[in-house]
């Protein structure tokens with residue numbers, strides 16, 4: 311079953327005292343006709359029974375992923391990671407794979423077995439990866455192996471598994487959501503798991519693909535959202551280096567904001583969704599609209615909800631106008647805030663009040679509307695959440711409390 315592929319088990323054996331480095335015996339597997347062969351690249355030694363072309367592709371994927379994660383954590387990989395990647399267990403000679411690994415591989419999963427010595431400050435760990443050949447299992451496990459060999463630990467379960475899932479999906483220069491569609495679908499349809507449950511729940515590694523999905527969602531959000539990413543890397547490094555910190559210490563003061571953005575992420579998540587450009591603007595302070603001079607703001611097409619600094623009151627009428635055009639496809643037609651015939655590209659609004667959002671409502675290029683609730687007005691260009699990254703342009707928006715005695719606001723283009 312596809313879903314089983316997301317489960318892995320990490321076993322770490324850490325002893326309390328430190329001994330001189332132990333030379334690791336590298337397992338050289340015999341190259342039988344259909345059996346495993348050994349392949350090498352700068353950071354990996356892979357034993358696998360997949361076809362040679364597939365093995366080379368796998369090494370390339372692993373090297374790319376390792377380059378990304380070692381840059382992210384700022385620590386180079388210390389020694390090659392040995393991986394056993396299995397397509398067909400029957401072709402493997404007996405005794406090469408430990409029984410724990412055979413169990414996981416039979417369950418379409420993987421395991422990283424890290425063994426070595428540590429006294430808490432110094433360590434000498436060798437991590438071996440055992441994984442089925444499909445999906446991203448070898449990459450996921452290789453993240454654990456890198457962490458174990460580089461830091462002597464992989465951190466708490468939520469971080470370790472969340473980051474390993476991210477490592478599996480990481481692409482250079484692309485921070486969009488590209489998780490398994492089953493994972494995205496599950497997260498969107500489920501009752502959201504609380505952050506406390508994800509971070510502090512009595513959960514263990516290898517528990518269920520559903521738990522992995524929540525850990526990935528939290529790590530992906532914190533690693534990419536511009537409000538939280540600056541604190542996330544140092545938090546991760548401190549967790550990996552056992553520096554006595556916690557999620558609560560680092561993010562406790564921002565709990566309301568993180569919960570709000572976490573729920574919004576789950577609601578709007580799609581393949582292609584960009585957490586960075588949908589980060590909430592917490593700095594903009596709204597004020598009540600007074601007088602005939604309108605409140606003016608630019609709304610970008612390539613972004614999520616954007617603040618207007620206009621505080622609206624339920625049942626009150628407002629008048630607005632816009633100026634400019636934007637595009638919602640690469641090299642697409644210029645359209646104004648009324649959008650196209652299908653309603654895409656239309657200017658839409660939402661009201662934020664005490665960490666709660668109203669329903670989204672349509673605004674358009676010119677006219678009046680009655681506020682459906684109290685709150686700070688946020689705007690965006692209506693588009694599928696997964697495809698706003700190819701949008702371009704901005705529209706100027708003006709709003710004021712409706713006043714029948716005042717000169718009307720200028721129409722677009724006037």
Ligand SMILES: [Zn+2]
Nearest residue numbers: 318319471474
């Ligand atoms: Zn794992």
